[in-house]
Amino acid sequence: MSNNKGILIIFSGPSGVGKDSIIKKIFKKCPNLELSVSCTTRQPRKGEINGKDYYFLSKEKFQNMIDNDEMLEYAIYCDNFYGTPKTKIENDINNGKVVILEIEVNGAEKIMKKCLGAVSIFVLPPSMEELENRLIVRGTDEKNIILKRIKEAEKEIQKAHIYDYVVVNNNIDKCSDDIIKIIDSESRRVLQNRNTIERVLLSGRNNKL
Numbered sequence: 001m002s003n004n005k006g007i008l009i010i011f012s013g014p015s016g017v018g019k020d021s022i023i024k025k026i027f028k029k030c031p032n033l034e035l036s037v038s039c040t041t042r043q044p045r046k047g048e049i050n051g052k053d054y055y056f057l058s059k060e061k062f063q064n065m066i067d068n069d070e071m072l073e074y075a076i077y078c079d080n081f082y083g084t085p086k087t088k089i090e091n092d093i094n095n096g097k098v099v100i101l102e103i104e105v106n107g108a109e110k111i112m113k114k115c116l117g118a119v120s121i122f123v124l125p126p127s128m129e130e131l132e133n134r135l136i137v138r139g140t141d142e143k144n145i146i147l148k149r150i151k152e153a154e155k156e157i158q159k160a161h162i163y164d165y166v167v168v169n170n171n172i173d174k175c176s177d178d179i180i181k182i183i184d185s186e187s188r189r190v191l192q193n194r195n196t197i198e199r200v201l202l203s204g205r206n207n208k209l
């Protein structure tokens, strides 16, 4: 009998809200989840590894992937392309896995329209002031880039209402636990468990009576 179908989890939130740290916490507690590795044309930051954090591509290579229909979605964010490669996700979903896509809102919106069973979660900062502080303290971007990211954050937060769930990152442990609870409930939906029901029905009795 085939597996239950997997679940696509769209995970978004403004730059600096703590998505990477939240994802690390979630994967520590739930190592069976899959994380989709995106492609980007932005330069790697210090410590980022090609193939682990992102596939860092030239604009030409990224365009080739779009032309060959190898992207599930893509978007331009702060002058760079970001996109989700298709094949691995399709295989993972067919194999019953829960796959997390960490993507910005325009790409998320495309996937919500394309993949109707996808579950979407938006992470909010406690306030805009706190978001700005986190971006400054992170120290990975120049001042002009931080300003761009804050402008982008305002636009993104205005679109939070299109998501299924909203979680505030006041405290990273609480926030990642809340997200794990959402994933857990979603994986118990009847629609996700058709094959489990069938398996139990077909499993047979002991005939001891």
Ligand code: 5GP
Binding pocket: 012, 013, 014, 015, 038, 039, 042, 073, 074, 075, 077, 082, 083, 084, 085, 102, 103, 104, 105, 106, 107, 108
């Ligand atoms: P960063 O440059 O900080 O790594 O990412 C910038 C933004 O791009 C983040 O909001 C991140 O979630 C988003 N992003 C990362 N990968 C993808 C992707 O494959 N598709 C889309 N649409 N956005 C992505």
